[in-house]
Amino acid sequence: MNARGPFQDKQSIRVEALSLSRGQRILFENLSFAAASGDYVEVLGSNGSGKTSLLRAMAGLLRPSGGEIAIEGADEPSLALHYVAHANGLKRETSVREHLHYWAGLFGGSPSEDFVAQMLDLARVMALPVRVLSQGQARRLALARLVVAPRPIWLLDEPGAALDDAGKAVLNELIAAHRANGGIVVAAVHEPLGPSPSQTIRVSR
Amino acid sequence: MNARGPFQDKQSIRVEALSLSRGQRILFENLSFAAASGDYVEVLGSNGSGKTSLLRAMAGLLRPSGGEIAIEGADEPSLALHYVAHANGLKRETSVREHLHYWAGLFGGSPSEDFVAQMLDLARVMALPVRVLSQGQARRLALARLVVAPRPIWLLDEPGAALDDAGKAVLNELIAAHRANGGIVVAAVHEPLGPSPSQTIRVSR
Amino acid sequence: MFAFLANPARFMAFSAWAAPILFAGALILFAVGVPWALFYSPPDYQMGDTVRIMYVHVPAAWWSMGAYAFMAGASFVGLVWRHVLADVAARAAAPVGAVFAAVCLITGSLWGAPTWGTWWEWDGRMTSMLVLFITYLGYIALWSSIEDEERAARLAAILCLVGAINLPIVKFSVDWWSTLHQPASIMRSGGAAINGEMLGPLLTLGGAYLLLFGALTLMNMRAAIFRRRVESAELRKAHA
Amino acid sequence: MNALVATFRRELAMLWAGGGALTPLGYFFGATMLVPLAMGPDRALLETAGPPLVWIAAALSVLAMLERLFQADLEDGSLDQMLLSPAPLEGLVLAKGAALWVAIGLPLALAGAPVAIALQAPVERIPLIVASLALGTAAFVSVGLIGAALTASVKRGGVLLALIVLPLFAPPIIFGASVASGEDVSAAFAILGGCALGGLALGPIAAAAALRLQAE
Amino acid sequence: MNALVATFRRELAMLWAGGGALTPLGYFFGATMLVPLAMGPDRALLETAGPPLVWIAAALSVLAMLERLFQADLEDGSLDQMLLSPAPLEGLVLAKGAALWVAIGLPLALAGAPVAIALQAPVERIPLIVASLALGTAAFVSVGLIGAALTASVKRGGVLLALIVLPLFAPPIIFGASVASGEDVSAAFAILGGCALGGLALGPIAAAAALRLQAE
């Protein structure tokens, strides 16, 4: 039905004694957890506690000040994960359709235009530049990366932000299907998304 | 306790037979509602239905394609309202403190540094540039405009986005105090904020 | 007249016959003026037959400025009275004026080669004409880079009015700086100071350019209004 | 009034932060440094051709700062807030322009001294060059406000901005350059002053009108 | 491979959207138009001083496009996605550079012909000037990538960028200008080609290294 391939039961994330700091400030120290195929990990914490920083470190975009992050099971390290950040990573002047095609090329996948149009309800804005999208439509487009190219591990930073109820339902469906396929989902949230998490990580000093 | 002065019972918003369109698309037609001092109006609607556009039209930033918006009771029309948009209106390189002082000048008010630092829990980041703030901290700073300068009418577009539970509680307190002072709050939301609305507007075609 | 035409439907009806008439008038004047200029007017005692470039060059110069003045007027009306037709008119005149400016520049430099011994010289009038041409380009580029028609119209109108400052500079540059280019000898206070036998064909062709400008602008306006109608019809269908 | 002061201050702080006036000066020095490189070491040539080029470098330096002036405000939502301020938008625009002139225009004028010397302008002409640059950059900034406002919502607006603004920069450049090469000084100053005043009168009004249209 | 093609395409589309190559050309024409305005109509002066200035205008036109090249990617989150792509970042950077050259560099080289004529270069030299500009803009773009990457996280980075990049632009300008003024053509072409090749080899690697540090 969609572009994601089934991932075998071999994915794993291991975070060991992780410490992160930004600027001069230590965000947290000695954080450890592990996740395996099918897991859904919820990361909780107050504003500024370091959820985003944790996800960025897991994505390899931020260097930890201590500890280790091991992500295993992907055929190639560069094909291991998707990261949906606070910033949607969209270009104001580029159309929705062009974004899908660009990502299909960038990540290696298929633009899945129809699937995205239906599932994420973006059919009507397919040809419009991002500049005119509503906040929620832009967020849906950012989430479309998840279906454009298959990746075993999803790191999602407040994926439900700006989504209406229908949008949140779709997100939950995507997460459920991904887990069923053997993928792992790590999401930083303020309110539980819906699926009951296999574990909850609380970020704080 | 804070910088807002009490507003007498003379505020009113009247939206009559309003029609809005963006690009070639008609968002909604013939929307009417009214609100008076102390009211809290919740605007609901799915992604892309036109909540943001409605608020922008009420703020005078978007020209309606039909109908009328009347905002009354402010001593001066230019002192009638605050608008907190999806975009926070912050400069990446400018510090939190500088933003407060700038707004105090721009809107005519007092920077209320201590109040903001405590109430919105921004003390620790007061001297930091917005670039390094977490998503929730940036949102709190955008909300700080509400307390820097008193305005009878608040137009809030998903004010709770990215806020943690403590942040949402503060927001609810602010709204309650504002209503008690005779102000009006209109908020576009996906999930009810907390205070029970005096009316609910549903935006759709 | 203006108030009468301000209604788009009436304008379409009016322009449906006005445009062809203007166009026919232009053709007639060209048919008279071109042979007159080429064969029946005297060569210049200094420049010889190259003076015949003048009949292309000078009307183009006049009406590139005239077109801009028209645009500025229309922009003003569009800004102040928010009239759609004025916006459409300003936009429609721009490419015509730009082409006239280009013709003036090109014929001027073709003329310069034999008479002054140079294709291009940075004297006041040539430079200010080039500036006018660039202003046209900027105006057109601004229009085409903003999709929302109404916003584009208002922004372009502001630009047009600001750019109008250049018009008097083009017109009077030769009087202000003594340069290579000759000063105005026809449109100046105190009457024309040009050989009468040259004046005839020149004025005829000037009239031809004017009618051509009117015809092309009206046609551009009609095209723009048609496009809008088609778009809104499609919309109505889409929403039905 | 407060709003204007606050805008001026904040804008100045943003322009001065991180290297500050150092960087536009770098652009100015860089651009003029390229001139002798491109024209070769012929001294006599440089003496006549060089000084006027100071003006081109100054114009382009101001231009480089104009592109994001309002575009950034539009994208990050600050423009909405400016529109909702009780202060007149014209005043806020003027305050932004004034900050730009103080942060960039004035330093450029002062930097005109060493640059003009490097480009072989006679030393006794330097004070005139600096004074004329100060006036000229004021004209550039005030006229540039219009272009910056008109192109605020345009993708890659910088180059469209250049197209729109450079023709308007022409008069100050022509007369400024004639000061730099020592001709006709008093007439040129009068005209430069006229350009600056005209720009100041017209720029904020036209720019504010354009900005009101940019917020959709 | 696909990733590079996709990046190239999207970048080209963004550069061509809305006015397209028209606008950088406007900047180029505008900047060169200012030269004779500033130097006055002295024909002999222009003949010697003019043609090399084509190169300065070309350099500044490329510079104007570089400022937001990576800065925008950093601010809107696209850079994160580029870093997470399986394609090597060097390749993506190269693809962006290539798109910039096709969209801006090539048209600039072609526009060099009328501009050089206006600046009084002899007609028979025009093909050489165009060819050398095509090589030179390739050098500008590839070297410019480094500067754009280094300044991506800097507020008002454009002018700091100029400071970093203009010295690196000096060699192509020097030798390109000597083609424009008709000296030493074959040696100059060899060196221009060297600059372009060197830039191509070094630019994407250095720029990618800088970009990896920009994502915090």
Ligand code: HEM
């Ligand atoms: C590219 C170069 C040139 C440009 C941009 C240019 C521009 C203009 C303009 C704007 C006018 C209109 C004057 C007015 O009505 O006030 C004009 C008129 C005229 N030009 Fe040129 N010109 C150029 C080259 C030449 C050359 C080479 C000649 C002849 C040697 C020439 C001869 C004339 C004459 C005779 C008039 C009519 C003046 C009058 O009676 O008003 N122009 N030109």
Ligand SMILES: Nc1ncnc2c1ncn2[C@@H]1O[C@H](COP(=O)(O)OP(=O)(O)OP(=O)(O)O)[C@@H](O)[C@H]1O
């Ligand atoms: N250079 C710096 N100096 C000091 N503190 C910094 C610096 N950079 C970032 N920080 C702090 O690091 C924290 C970053 O947190 P992060 O963005 O990971 O939070 P978060 O848990 O995702 O919060 P939110 O729920 O608001 O998104 C913030 O408190 C921020 O103020």
Ligand SMILES: Nc1ncnc2c1ncn2[C@@H]1O[C@H](COP(=O)(O)OP(=O)(O)OP(=O)(O)O)[C@@H](O)[C@H]1O
């Ligand atoms: N130029 C345009 N052409 C067509 N549609 C447009 C144009 N500009 C905006 N729109 C549409 O108008 C709608 C704008 O909606 P708005 O931002 O007001 O929605 P919203 O209710 O705030 O949604 P959200 O909950 O996602 O924030 C979107 O559906 C958008 O696609």
Ligand SMILES: [Mg+2]
């Ligand atoms: Mg976060």
Ligand SMILES: [Mg+2]
């Ligand atoms: Mg919205």
